Amino acid sequence: xxxxxxxxxxxxxxxxxxxxxxxxxxxxxxxxxxxxxxxxxxxxxxxxxxxxxxxxxxxxxxxxxxxxxxxxxxxxxxxxxxxxxxxxxxxxxxxxxxxxxxxxxxxxxxxxxxxxxxxxxxxxxxxxxxxxxxxxxxxxxxxxxxxxxxxxxxxxxxxxxxxxxxxxxxxxxxxxxxxxxxxxxxxxxxxxxxxxxxxxxxxxxxxxxxxxxxxxxxxxxxxxxxxxxxxxxxxxx
Amino acid sequence: xxxxxxxxxxxxxxxxxxxxxxxxxxxxxxxxxxxxxxxxxxxxxxxxxxxxxxxxxxxxxxxxxxxxxxxxxxxxxxxxxxxxxxxxxxxxxxxxxxxxxxxxxxxxxxxxxxxxxxxxxxxxxxxxxxxxxxxxxxxxxxxxxxxxxxxxxxxxxxxxxxxxxxxxxxxxxxxxxxxxxxxxxxxxxxxxxxxxxxxxxxxxxxxxxxxxxxxxxxxxxxxxxxxxxxxxxxxxxxxxxxxxxxxxxxxxxxxxxxxxxxxxxxxxxxxxxxxxxxxxxxxxxxxxxxxxxxxxxxxxxxxxxxxxxxxxxxxxxxxxxxxxxxxxxxxxxxxxxxxxxxxxxxxxxxxxxxxxxxxxxxxxxxxxxxxxxxxxxxxxxxxxxxxxx
Ligand SMILES: Nc1ncnc2c1ncn2[C@@H]1O[C@H](COP(=O)(O)OP(=O)(O)OP(=O)(O)O)[C@@H](O)[C@H]1O
Ligand SMILES: [Mg+2]
Numbered sequence: 001x002x003x004x005x006x007x008x009x010x011x012x013x014x015x016x017x018x019x020x021x022x023x024x025x026x027x028x029x030x031x032x033x034x035x036x037x038x039x040x041x042x043x044x045x046x047x048x049x050x051x052x053x054x055x056x057x058x059x060x061x062x063x064x065x066x067x068x069x070x071x072x073x074x075x076x077x078x079x080x081x082x083x084x085x086x087x088x089x090x091x092x093x094x095x096x097x098x099x100x101x102x103x104x105x106x107x108x109x110x111x112x113x114x115x116x117x118x119x120x121x122x123x124x125x126x127x128x129x130x131x132x133x134x135x136x137x138x139x140x141x142x143x144x145x146x147x148x149x150x151x152x153x154x155x156x157x158x159x160x161x162x163x164x165x166x167x168x169x170x171x172x173x174x175x176x177x178x179x180x181x182x183x184x185x186x187x188x189x190x191x192x193x194x195x196x197x198x199x200x201x202x203x204x205x206x207x208x209x210x211x212x213x214x215x216x217x218x219x220x221x222x223x224x225x226x227x228x229x230x231x232x233x234x235x236x237x
Numbered sequence: 238x239x240x241x242x243x244x245x246x247x248x249x250x251x252x253x254x255x256x257x258x259x260x261x262x263x264x265x266x267x268x269x270x271x272x273x274x275x276x277x278x279x280x281x282x283x284x285x286x287x288x289x290x291x292x293x294x295x296x297x298x299x300x301x302x303x304x305x306x307x308x309x310x311x312x313x314x315x316x317x318x319x320x321x322x323x324x325x326x327x328x329x330x331x332x333x334x335x336x337x338x339x340x341x342x343x344x345x346x347x348x349x350x351x352x353x354x355x356x357x358x359x360x361x362x363x364x365x366x367x368x369x370x371x372x373x374x375x376x377x378x379x380x381x382x383x384x385x386x387x388x389x390x391x392x393x394x395x396x397x398x399x400x401x402x403x404x405x406x407x408x409x410x411x412x413x414x415x416x417x418x419x420x421x422x423x424x425x426x427x428x429x430x431x432x433x434x435x436x437x438x439x440x441x442x443x444x445x446x447x448x449x450x451x452x453x454x455x456x457x458x459x460x461x462x463x464x465x466x467x468x469x470x471x472x473x474x475x476x477x478x479x480x481x482x483x484x485x486x487x488x489x490x491x492x493x494x495x496x497x498x499x500x501x502x503x504x505x506x507x508x509x510x511x512x513x514x515x516x517x518x519x520x521x522x523x524x525x526x527x528x529x530x531x532x533x534x535x536x537x538x539x540x541x542x543x544x545x546x547x548x549x550x551x552x553x554x555x556x557x558x559x560x561x562x563x564x565x566x567x568x569x570x571x572x573x574x575x576x577x578x579x580x581x582x583x584x585x586x587x588x589x590x591x592x593x594x595x596x597x598x599x600x601x602x603x604x605x606x607x608x609x610x611x612x613x614x615x616x617x618x619x620x621x622x623x624x625x626x
Contacts, residue, residue: 058619058620058623061531063531063619063623064620083535083536087530087535088535090533091532091533092533096531102524102525102528102623105525106243106244106247107241107244107247111243111244115532116532116533118239118240
């Protein structure tokens with residue numbers, strides 16, 4: 001409705017402020033921010049370093065809380081949840097993709113992808129099926145027994161994406177997912193994110209410094225000095 | 238909700254040097270604990286095995302040990318005829334008047350070291366009253382002769398105690414004509430000879446104790462009542478096995494107390510090691526922990542996982558410690574029993590219960606050493622830890 005692309009909002013920020021305290025100095029990062037992301041939307045967030053892009057992702061995924069304002073994601077008002085409920089919310093609704101993949105080095109690709117499923121009621125057989133399915137989606141069928149250090153950066157990030165989607169969350173948050181990758185691998189990852197958005201209906205919020213990455217999004221927002229400015233608006237297919 | 242245990246195992250393997258060093262510290266604590274318990278247990282078991290449950294030992298009332306006791310020949314004769322006492326094939330009461338003295342003997346192979354040994358005067362009835370004891374080599378001493386038999390532990394521990402050797406005590410030379418096997422009990426550390434020959438040699442006129450075979454162990458209270466009722470006898474009776482059990486308690490308690498003190502001191506160091514290792518683990522996996530929390534693992538799953546890791550780490554130490562202590566099982570040693578002032582030989586005895594106690598202690602060390610690091614991990618602020626990289 002009030003979302004630019006017309007779908008139901010998966011994310012709604014209202015009057016959100018975030019101030020970090022460093023010793024006694026208060027560092028205002030976000031001030032009175034409003035943001036709506038529609039279900040099924042692919043949003044890119046750009047902006048200078050330190051502008052608060054990661055902070056927005058943290059607020060949206062409930063690993064940080066705003067100093068003021070309301071954060072509603074997938075219909076849930078995060079301000080009303082305690083730590084345990086926030087953990088359950090993340091497990092259920094949010095898939096994380098990090099710049100440096102953040103795979104657990106001592107676990108195989110299979111075991112890394114399986115982690116979020118340990119938080120569900122699925123039995124071992126069902127978990128195995130899901131893990132193999134998503135490893136297939138990201139094109140790493142034959143790599144399930146590899147450890148992260150035996151994979152290339154692009155492959156590691158694909159394992160991380162498999163881990164992000166294995167429990168079928170509606171929202172993917174990606175913080176510079178191609179930041180550590182060469183151009184070819186970056187293209188693969190962006191293709192994959194686009195496919196997850198189109199074919200599997202995942203809403204994606206991606207922070208990036210790379211204009212070529214931002215081109216994949218329906219909408220690009222620039223964050224500067226606490227203000228969001230819309231720069232590009234493409235029609236959704 | 239639980240993180241897989243392979244996660245912890247692999248992390249321990251990846252950090253194997255640290256793991257082994259920490260586990261080594263735990264292993265030492267567990268080994269000392271296990272050895273202490275095995276020592277105390279071996280000592281108690283030796284003395285407990287020394288008596289029989291159907292024998293009664295009669296001492297002068299008020300004395301806790303044979304060393305401090307004394308019974309006149311007359312009293313011994315009266316008590317032996319008590320109706321509670323079983324009779325032998327010859328119709329005579331199964332009663333043994335005994336005389337115990339301590340003799341200082343020189344250790345074999347070390348002329349400057351010596352120790353007290355119990356010398357017990359008995360008569361030919363002794364093997365009838367103590368049927369678990371048998372001659373191993375040679376023969377029994379003959380009445381009225383300057384002959385002795387010795388327990389199996391003595392020959393290699395003291396000069397003059399080997400078969401055929403001569404032993405000087407009470408101003409006379411005694412020939413060792415036999416050795417006996419008392420099944421590892423305290424008697425194995427004694428020298429036995431003819432009581433009637435010992436009395437004049439050691440300048441004694443009274444018995445130390447009287448050992449009786451009871452028709453029925455349940456008859457003890459009645460026997461005691463009769464002893465008490467006759468003030469001339471001035472004697473008290475208890476079950477022989479109970480008597481030796483009580484003899485072991487004081488020293489066993491001291492062994493345990495000293496050993497456990499050592500264990501506690503060492504454990505403090507080992508816990509510090511575990512604490513350090515786990516803090517290092519938590520510190521180096523900061524981002525990993527944040528990632529798990531971001532994925533939706535609740536803080537208590539992180540807490541549990543690090544506790545599991547700490548316990549696993551210490552369990553490795555527990556197993557190593559038990560393995561370290563294992564070869565000592567059955568090894569023999571000797572100590573002066575504080576209740577009888579004589580040296581008793583006994584063996585370290587490792588039991589499944591003692592090993593289980595050692596493993597339990599390692600788990601405990603893991604829980605204590607893991608708690609603060611695990612809590613620190615679980616309380617990690619996610620967004621900060623993710624930034625820290
Ligand atoms: N936990 C924190 N404590 C203190 N200050 C913080 C914290 N997290 C973020 N900040 C500050 O908030 C501001 C925004 O940080 P944020 O990580 O959101 O920036 P960003 O836009 O993601 O930057 P980059 O492009 O470098 O990743 C920065 O000035 C940062 O130093
Ligand atoms: Mg950032």
